[in-house]
Amino acid sequence: MERKEKLYLVIPCYNEEEVLHETEHRLTVKLNQMIADGLISDESRMVFVDDGSKDRTWNIITELHEKNPLVLGIKSSRNRGHQNTLLAGLMTVKDECDMVVSMDADLQDDIEVLDQFVQQYYDGCEIVYGVRSARKTDTFFKKFTAEGFYKLMEWMGVEIVFNHADYRLMSSRALQELAKYKEVNLFLRGIVPMIGFKTGIVTYERHERFAGESKYPLKKMLSFAMDGITSLSIKPIRFITGLGITLFVISIILLVYYTIGYFLGNTTPGWATIVVSIWGIGGLQLLAIGVIGEYIGKIYMETKERPRYIIEEFLK
Incomplete structure (x- = not known):
């Protein structure tokens, strides 16, 4: 049977x-x-x-x-x-x-x-x-x-x-x-x-x-x-990394733009330095945070090894 x-x-x-x-x-x-x-x-x-x-x-x-x-x-x-x-x-x-x-x-x-x-x-x-x-x-x-x-x-x-x-x-x-x-x-x-x-x-x-x-x-x-x-995707962290790279590239483009403007005489004194510094440093910071987060995000919670549940009583 x-x-x-x-x-x-x-x-x-x-x-x-x-x-x-x-x-x-x-x-x-x-x-x-x-x-x-x-x-x-x-x-x-x-x-x-x-x-x-x-x-x-x-x-x-x-x-x-x-x-x-x-x-x-x-x-x-x-x-x-x-x-x-x-x-x-x-x-x-x-x-x-x-x-x-x-x-x-x-x-x-x-x-x-x-x-x-x-x-x-x-x-x-x-x-x-x-x-x-x-x-x-x-x-x-x-x-x-x-x-x-x-x-x-x-x-x-x-x-x-x-x-x-x-x-x-x-x-x-x-x-x-x-x-x-x-x-x-x-x-x-x-x-x-x-x-x-x-x-x-x-x-x-x-x-x-x-x-x-x-x-x-x-x-x-x-x-x-x-x-x-x-818990199942690291894309958000990679998005931050991508955003950091994008901002850094924009800062380079702005640097070129304001450099050309300087030689053409279409600049405001100090403006280029401030803008490029803000975008460049901001982009590098986000890039650094993203790279570090790539590793920390994978190990932070798991290294604690805390019990996921504790059974108090089982009625069989």
């Missing part, structure tokens, strides 16, 4: 008390259906990872764990942000299962396509990306900024899947390889494609949030975008 693979759902949570019961209910129904259909093992589980929530999130996870054998819980020692919390969940369960699907707790990710994720896994895919088919539920501003972010990341040279967030399946083998990436500045949407292996895509329609407020207001979205760019 063919062995069915064990699936774990890893769900980061931060102040999600309003949605947890409904999320647990819907996922329980879905997992039981997939088990009954013979798609996954009856040892499959859902794992809620608490990111140092300030509300009753962890208490609810504990209660759900006690009454539902499908529910596991992981508690972070403090708030570390979505990416670190997601990584904590993935790394904690990577040896417990055959495949993992990461998803948000707010029920915006369509759980009805989980079957498609698993089927592509059986077809040989080590990583399967959930990609939004459209952004009908987004405002014009959200759609414009989100799609602009993906295009900007591609322009920066970052390998990223367009319209993919963190709804993805990863095999145990892919997770073992992910564990070798030791970056402190995490941007999993850019790191996972670096792993390689055979990949697949499942398209889905993202729903409205079931309850509660979004954990990604504009300020956090901008911060997240900046983390993604600075």
Whole structure:
């Protein structure tokens, strides 16, 4: 008899008390259906990872764990942000299962396509990306900024899947390889494609949030975008270097221009010296900062070697 693979759902949570019961209910129904259909093992589980929530999130996870054998819980020692919390969940369960699907707790990710994720896994895919088919539920501003972010990341040279967030399946083998990436500045949407292996895509329609407020207001979205760019691309630093070179070249052109003007008698005493000095020294300073930053930007955060997460409790 063919062995069915064990699936774990890893769900980061931060102040999600309003949605947890409904999320647990819907996922329980879905997992039981997939088990009954013979798609996954009856040892499959859902794992809620608490990111140092300030509300009753962890208490609810504990209660759900006690009454539902499908529910596991992981508690972070403090708030570390979505990416670190997601990584904590993935790394904690990577040896417990055959495949993992990461998803948000707010029920915006369509759980009805989980079957498609698993089927592509059986077809040989080590990583399967959930990609939004459209952004009908987004405002014009959200759609414009989100799609602009993906295009900007591609322009920066970052390998990223367009319209993919963190709804993805990863095999145990892919997770073992992910564990070798030791970056402190995490941007999993850019790191996972670096792993390689055979990949697949499942398209889905993202729903409205079931309850509660979004954990990604504009300020956090901008911060997240900046983390993604600075952790995976050095183009901003190279832009500064290029700007420094450009300004220095302009200073040389101005020097030639004012020198010619001097011999033609079309100069104001002292003007050429001041302008050339400002542009020349400014350009050289930016050039120097860019060159130094090229090295410092690569090593600064990584040399600290601080833990990316600390697990306080794991409810198995």
